[in-house]
Amino acid sequence: MMTQSTATTPLTEFKAKIGSRQARVGIIGLGYVGLPLALLYSEQKFAVTGFDIDQRKVSALQEGNSYIYRIPAADIQQARQRGFEATSDYARITQMDAVIICVPTPLDEYHEPDLSYITDTAKAIAPNLRAGQLVVLESTTYPGTTEEVLVPILENGNKHGLKAARKGVAAGREFFVAFSPEREDPGNTTVARRDIPKVVGGLDPQASELAAALYNAIFTRIVPVSSPAAAEMTKLLENIYRCVNIALVNELKLLSLRMGLNLWEVIEAAATKPFGFHPFYPGPGLGGHCIPVDPFYLSWKAKEWDFRTRFIELAGEINISMPYHVIESVGRALNQQKKALNGSRILILGVAYKKDIDDLRESPALTIIELLQKEGVQVSYNDPYFKMIGRGRKYDLQMKCAPMDKLGDYDCVLIVTDHSDYDYPRIVRESQLVVDTRNATRGIESPKIVHC
Ligand SMILES: NC(=O)c1ccc[n+]([C@@H]2O[C@H](COP(=O)([O-])OP(=O)(O)OC[C@H]3O[C@@H](n4cnc5c(N)ncnc54)[C@H](O)[C@@H]3O)[C@@H](O)[C@H]2O)c1
Numbered sequence: 001m002m003t004q005s006t007a008t009t010p011l012t013e014f015k016a017k018i019g020s021r022q023a024r025v026g027i028i029g030l031g032y033v034g035l036p037l038a039l040l041y042s043e044q045k046f047a048v049t050g051f052d053i054d055q056r057k058v059s060a061l062q063e064g065n066s067y068i069y070r071i072p073a074a075d076i077q078q079a080r081q082r083g084f085e086a087t088s089d090y091a092r093i094t095q096m097d098a099v100i101i102c103v104p105t106p107l108d109e110y111h112e113p114d115l116s117y118i119t120d121t122a123k124a125i126a127p128n129l130r131a132g133q134l135v136v137l138e139s140t141t142y143p144g145t146t147e148e149v150l151v152p153i154l155e156n157g158n159k160h161g162l163k164a165a166r167k168g169v170a171a172g173r174e175f176f177v178a179f180s181p182e183r184e185d186p187g188n189t190t191v192a193r194r195d196i197p198k199v200v201g202g203l204d205p206q207a208s209e210l211a212a213a214l215y216n217a218i219f220t221r222i223v224p225v226s227s228p229a230a231a232e233m234t235k236l237l238e239n240i241y242r243c244v245n246i247a248l249v250n251e252l253k254l255l256s257l258r259m260g261l262n263l264w265e266v267i268e269a270a271a272t273k274p275f276g277f278h279p280f281y282p283g284p285g286l287g288g289h290c291i292p293v294d295p296f297y298l299s300w301k302a303k304e305w306d307f308r309t310r311f312i313e314l315a316g317e318i319n320i321s322m323p324y325h326v327i328e329s330v331g332r333a334l335n336q337q338k339k340a341l342n343g344s345r346i347l348i349l350g351v352a353y354k355k356d357i358d359d360l361r362e363s364p365a366l367t368i369i370e371l372l373q374k375e376g377v378q379v380s381y382n383d384p385y386f387k388m389i390g391r392g393r394k395y396d397l398q399m400k401c402a403p404m405d406k407l408g409d410y411d412c413v414l415i416v417t418d419h420s421d422y423d424y425p426r427i428v429r430e431s432q433l434v435v436d437t438r439n440a441t442r443g444i445e446s447p448k449i450v451h452c
Contacts, residue, residue: 010132010176011206015213017097021045025214026096028121030057030086032289032359033138033182034102035068040193040218042079049096050086061086069358069385070186093128098136098214101125101150102182105139106293106393113142113297115149122150126157134176134210137228140235140294142301146179146228147203165204178202178211179228181235186288187357197221201231239294240312245280246291247315250322253282262451264439284416284437285322285364287353292319292362323367327375329452330412330435337433339411342376347402347410349427350417351383355438358385365416366395380410384421407431415440 017023023046027038030052041048052058060067062085064077076084093099103117118139125135135154137146151164154175165174180200184193198219202208212222225231249263256263263282271279286292295312302309331341351365352358360366365381366389372379380402381389389397407413407430415427418440428434428446435450 010171011209011213013132014097014134014210018213018217021047023097023214024049024095026051026093026099028052028099028101028125029103029117029139030054030061031102031104032068032186033184034100035061035071036184036193037100037102037138037182038084039071039075039079042082042084044217045082046217047083048079048085049092050084051088051090051093052086053088055088058086058088090124090128093125094130096133098134098210099125100136100138100180100214102138104289105141105297106289107296111296112300115141115145118145118150119153122153123157126154127159129154129158129160129162129175131160131162131173131175134178134207134214136178136180136211136214138180138182140181140239140290140297141232142236142297143229143232144301145232146177151177151203165206167204176202176204176207176210177228178207179231180211180215181231181238183235183238186359187354194218195220197223199223199225199231199234201225201228203228233298236294236298239290240298240315242280243286243291243295243319244311244315245278246282246286247318249280249282251318254325257451262439264442281439283322283364284326284368286319287361287363287365288359289361292316323364323371326364326368326414326416326435326437326452327371329450330372330414331375333433333435333450333452334412337411341372343378344411345378345380345409346372346412346414347407348379348381349383349413349415349422350419351381351389352385352417352419355418356420360386360389360392363417366392366397368414368416369397369399370395383417384419 025041025046026049027034028051030050038048038050061076064073064080066073066076101121103121106114108114137150155163162173162175163169164177178200180198183196198215200208200211200222202211208224212224215222253263267279270277299309299312334341334344348365351363353363369379381399382402382404387401389399412433412435413431415436415438418438424441425444428441428444428448434448435452437452441449
């Protein structure tokens, strides 16, 4: 009689737990990336535990509230009913089968990678690690971070002498590590999150398979790559591609303005080519947590290899100069009306870093406000997503959102972010002067409009 093998491997066990929804998933860092991810797992009936050091976020979630504009409180409440919990107690990491890290990766004051959030998280996880667990890093970072930074902390800090699974590590005494970049595009409603293919690179083939099984539960397609570093580099390539192309159209916009051409019209025409061209659009400067920051992670790492990433540096130079171009354009537009920047009243429309989102991070609007204030301008702003602008890592503005009812009182209305909620024909009608950095007033003919 044939006997069936009952041997289980970490992979078969893990897959079975995923299939039966018994796997416990921990998400560390409940921000713009981590919270939606936790909700995706919760929707798929996993018991999800979210970890965050920000006690206000933990309390808000425990009480069924949301702090991200596009996530309704009802979604949090439903997740809570399905067993979602938020905590700042790292001891609970031990209970997890898989842990996904989504903490920030900013630049420090010298424009160099600040990995402190990753290292702090790794130090907090390490004492609570147990054999067989899968740890996945999602935070955007330079190639080598997972293997050179995360893994050594996890290995040195755990109580049981566990090692990350690599060739030569005895089975049973190991944990698994992978990198899988987050690819969310905030505000983009054209692709469902689960339809964005998920790139996964494990430290060894088993780790890759475990991570693929974990993400298969919530994503339609998994794209395996050969290592964590390849997955880290994939994310950077995607963002550098955007950064460089945005710089290209920003530079071409400056030329087009001199030549009396509307670059947006040109881009729309070029975009009709069915192959070989992808449209990017100029603007008042780069914003967000990713595009202005991530490329510098690679240029920093490249120095270790005696390599200068010239495209990244040039793109950075052009993109960083854009807010200054906006100030010059506003100054020239006022000058045409025999007014000076100093003493004028300017209303900025839209401060989020891009349209229809509630994210201020690295927004060019913040730089523009500060530069205008330095010129002696009385600056006000309106943004349906921000009732006030307080204090951030690099700014302290303390401004309240101004109403839209007295547009004619301002010497200039400056469109920085083209939110869909704005009634642009009305804005042009009621304002004395409109400086438009986004081509938001397309199709409206008026001598009051200045494109910049
Ligand atoms: N926001 C995006 O659209 C986006 C897209 C792709 C990739 N990313 C990347 O994802 C990562 C996270 O970005 P985000 O936008 O979600 O950041 P975020 O600032 O919105 O959220 C990060 C969260 O991590 C928490 N945190 C910090 N240190 C912690 C610690 N030691 N333990 C537990 N929690 C901790 C913070 O309190 C915060 O709630 C970054 O590397 C970013 O580059 C972001």
